[in-house]
Amino acid sequence: MSNKPRIPIDIQFLLESILSEDPDTMSIRQSDVEMLNDKGADVKYGHYSWDQTAGAVPFYIDAENGVIIFCKMNTHGRMERALRKTSLISIDPIMFKDACVEKTYLNCAGIYVKNIDIPVTIFFYGIAQNNIEGIREYLKENRDKLKPLEIRGYGSEEANELCGRMWVNNNAISFWNKKDKIKPVFNLVFKFMKNSGLDPSKCAFEFLDSKNIYGYGELGADVDEKDKLSPEEMHAKLEKQHLNKSKKDFDPEFWEKHGKKAAKGFDYPAKATAAIPALEGQIKLKDLIG
Numbered sequence: 001m002s003n004k005p006r007i008p009i010d011i012q013f014l015l016e017s018i019l020s021e022d023p024d025t026m027s028i029r030q031s032d033v034e035m036l037n038d039k040g041a042d043v044k045y046g047h048y049s050w051d052q053t054a055g056a057v058p059f060y061i062d063a064e065n066g067v068i069i070f071c072k073m074n075t076h077g078r079m080e081r082a083l084r085k086t087s088l089i090s091i092d093p094i095m096f097k098d099a100c101v102e103k104t105y106l107n108c109a110g111i112y113v114k115n116i117d118i119p120v121t122i123f124f125y126g127i128a129q130n131n132i133e134g135i136r137e138y139l140k141e142n143r144d145k146l147k148p149l150e151i152r153g154y155g156s157e158e159a160n161e162l163c164g165r166m167w168v169n170n171n172a173i174s175f176w177n178k179k180d181k182i183k184p185v186f187n188l189v190f191k192f193m194k195n196s197g198l199d200p201s202k203c204a205f206e207f208l209d210s211k212n213i214y215g216y217g218e219l220g221a222d223v224d225e226k227d228k229l230s231p232e233e234m235h236a237k238l239e240k241q242h243l244n245k246s247k248k249d250f251d252p253e254f255w256e257k258h259g260k261k262a263a264k265g266f267d268y269p270a271k272a273t274a275a276i277p278a279l280e281g282q283i284k285l286k287d288l289i290g
Contacts, residue, residue, distance in 0.1 A: 024050040026167065026174045028204055032213045039215050041171070042202040048167045050075070055169035057106075057196070060151050061162035063185050067126040067138065068192045072105065076151045076163060078120045082113040083139070086122075087146035090139035102132040106168070106196045111135055125192050152176055158208050168196050174206040179223050182207065186219060 027047045036043050050056050051073055059070035060079060071079055089095040100111040103121050109130045110123035124130075127138045139146065153160035159176035162185060166173040173193065175182050182189070190200045205214040212227040 024165065026165075026172050026204075026206055028172065028213060032204065036204055036213065036215045039217055040201055041204060041215050042199075043171050043204045046170065048170055048172060050165060053167055053170065055167055057166045057168055059163060059166060059192075060149075061185055061188065062142070062145075063162060063188070065126070065138070065142065066188055067124060068188065069122055069124055070108075070166075071110075071120055071122050074120055078118055079122055080149050080151055081116050081118075082111075082120050082122045083146045083149055085116050086111065086113055086135075087139045087143040090136050090143055093136070096136050100132065100135075108195070109135055125195060126188070166193065166196065166198075168198060171198060171203040172206075173203060176208055178209040179207040183219075 025048060028043055028045055030045045033043055033045050048056065050058065056073045057070050058074060058076050058079065059068050060076065061068050069079065069083065086096065086100060089099060099115045100113055103110040103112050103123070105123050108123040108125045109127070109132060110121050111132060112121040113119060124135050124138065127134045129137065149161070151159060151161045151163050158178055158181070162177055162181065164173060164175035164177070173189075193200050193203065201216040203216060205216070205219060207214070207223070209229055210223045210227045211229060212223070
């Protein structure tokens with residue numbers, strides 16, 4: 001038996017949560033539970049993942065139109081591919097009908113998109129007509145924005161778009177953006193949460209640039225300097241986000257184009273990016289596939 005001293009479980013949990021928290025996973029410490037619940041929240045100690053925690057909902061916020069697009073226990077990359085495909089064919093009612101099957105989740109209309117490499121169902125909150133025809137109209141009107149959509153991006157400090165993940169069974173929501181970027185759409189997010197059966201005042205909120213977990217009543221406050229992530233912590237966090245992804249989560253076209261600029265055989269973007277010269281590593285995905 002090893003005589004090495006063991007790190008107390010609470011300290012270990014704290015270290016792991018600081019180093020690995022991102023919108024694909026969310027860790028709520030016992031200290032967070034006590035602090036938030038004392039202020040009216042209803043959260044529990046735990047570690048929630050994107051693929052193993054029931055009720056995990058990734059979302060993209062279209063602030064211009066007041067629409068939130070989301071799916072169940074899936075990835076933002078698959079949502080992107082579904083949106084690209086359906087926005088492209090939205091001008092043809094027959095093609096759209098052949099490729100999409102109407103679904104409903106959390107009181108929102110959605111479509112099961114068949115003709116893509118990994119079929120996925122995407123749902124729409126805030127569209128003018130809450131049905132499949134309303135979805136087609138929204139996609140048609142916004143096709144120029146949605147066809148090249150790159151929600152999270154690679155090699156950037158934060159996501160290209162406003163987005164995150166909500167755990168509807170655990171009163172928790174996490175964003176791929178800094179807190180000040182989400183502030184202007186708080187009301188839209190709160191309405192979306194309520195539509196999903198959540199009470200924002202009972203929930204925990206996490207943002208990309210902070211170590212803190214926030215309660216509803218604290219969202220008006222700025223992130224204190226002591227709670228901001230250092231550049232090194234931000235870099236480690238972004239690396240972890242990419243490491244969590246598997247090769248199948250990314251568009252085949254991404255790997256075909258990306259592979260020409262990097263060594264072959266990588267199974268996730270962080271490794272491929274590491275093999276690209278520094279200047280090329282700053283190129284956005286849309287530049288590579290444009």
